Amino acid sequence: MKSLRRPYSEQRPTDIGGGVWSVPVPIPGNPLGYTLIYAIESPAGPVLVDAGWNHPDAWLALRDGLAATGMDIREVRGVVVTHFHADHAGLAGQVRQESGAWIAMHEADAELVGTMREAEEDAQRTERAGMLRRAGAGAAEIEAVTTAYRPEPPAAPDRTLRDGDMIDIPGRRLRTVWTPGHTPGHVCLHLEDADRLFTGDHVLPGITPHIGVYPYDRTDMDPLGDFLASLEKVAELGPLEALPAHEWIFQDTAERARAIGAHHEEKLTSLMALLAEAGEPLTIWEIASRMTWKRSWDDLPSMLRGMAAAEAAAHLRALEVRGRVRRTAEGDPKEDMVRFAVHS
Numbered sequence: 362m363k364s365l366r367r368p369y370s371e372q373r374p375t376d377i378g379g380g381v382w383s384v385p386v387p388i389p390g391n392p393l394g395y396t397l398i399y400a401i402e403s404p405a406g407p408v409l410v411d412a413g414w415n416h417p418d419a420w421l422a423l424r425d426g427l428a429a430t431g432m433d434i435r436e437v438r439g440v441v442v443t444h445f446h447a448d449h450a451g452l453a454g455q456v457r458q459e460s461g462a463w464i465a466m467h468e469a470d471a472e473l474v475g476t477m478r479e480a481e482e483d484a485q486r487t488e489r490a491g492m493l494r495r496a497g498a499g500a501a502e503i504e505a506v507t508t509a510y511r512p513e514p515p516a517a518p519d520r521t522l523r524d525g526d527m528i529d530i531p532g533r534r535l536r537t538v539w540t541p542g543h544t545p546g547h548v549c550l551h552l553e554d555a556d557r558l559f560t561g562d563h564v565l566p567g568i569t570p571h572i573g574v575y576p577y578d579r580t581d582m583d584p585l586g587d588f589l590a591s592l593e594k595v596a597e598l599g600p601l602e603a604l605p606a607h608e609w610i611f612q613d614t615a616e617r618a619r620a621i622g623a624h625h626e627e628k629l630t631s632l633m634a635l636l637a638e639a640g641e642p643l644t645i646w647e648i649a650s651r652m653t654w655k656r657s658w659d660d661l662p663s664m665l666r667g668m669a670a671a672e673a674a675a676h677l678r679a680l681e682v683r684g685r686v687r688r689t690a691e692g693d694p695k696e697d698m699v700r701f702a703v704h705s
């Protein structure tokens with residue numbers, strides 16, 4: 362798809378018809394630029410889809426952007442959060458404080474938010490360092506990733522959602538479509554009275570969302586497998602108009618969902634070739650450093666290497682679930698590093 366991405370400075374609150382407005386809210390210091398917040402009109406006050414990054418500039422953009430559409434942030438009835446990430450859920454708590462709105466989120470992300478809010482900073486760092494070491498990261502990379510800035514956990518929701526739940530908006534039909542992958546509780550929202558789908562980060566027109574496993578070596582989940590199934594689930598809803606959380610609005614979610622699925626299948630195929638070529642078990646770090654990324658591995662800052670490793674781990678886990686690769690326990694028994702090889 363031709364890139365229609367424009368910088369935040371060129372974004373404006375827009376009436377996109379059918380009682381729905383899009384309000385761009387900046388993500389300070391992030392190349393993604395902005396989150397598109399959607400406001401759905403109702404006689405009982407607007408309902409927001411996502412709320413934006415927790416930053417004073419973002420708050421002003423949201424408040425003033427809603428005002429420009431004739432809505433008052435103090436009248437917001439509820440905020441449905443597509444997933445717990447800071448550029449989506451960050452401001453939900455402040456909107457609730459200002460307006461008394463409810464916050465709704467899928468139960469799986471709500472559980473994660475609960476864990477994040479309780480976790481001790483030091484324990485989290487130690488856990489992260491262990492994960493990086495077992496993956497084969499170097500000391501400097503471990504240091505950089507474990508000390509990197511992390512945003513505050515988002516506000517706890519008042520309501521939790523499950524697949525198929527209707528959102529509480531008088532006069533509209535807005536249904537929860539659970540699409541795990543990018544996060545375990547990511548949801549899309551199907552505006553059934555208008556053939557539109559709020560896609561969050563699940564289906565974006567020009568980029569694909571980060572799919573990672575944290576910790577890298579866990580075996581009780583398969584985020585990429587979930588993501589591929591969620592893409593198929595959305596494709597089966599038909600060619601709906603997509604209202605994504607970043608970039609631009611586009612037609613035909615089904616076509617784009619299938620293209621993203623094909624992109625990951627290609628990545629799985631090249632990963633199998635990489636492992637076959639190596640001929641010996643490799644650590645997650647070795648594998649990630651040999652995969653193709655937007656920038657060369659040598660130019661990737663440690664933080665992005667950590668995300669690339671999580672992405673590599675998600676692809677390895679999906680191949681393991683399919684019976685194509687295995688993890689090995691070879692080498693020094695005292696060494697707990699994880700390695701992967703082709704399953705013969």
Ligand SMILES: [Zn+2]
Nearest residue numbers: 444446543562
């Ligand atoms: Zn996200």
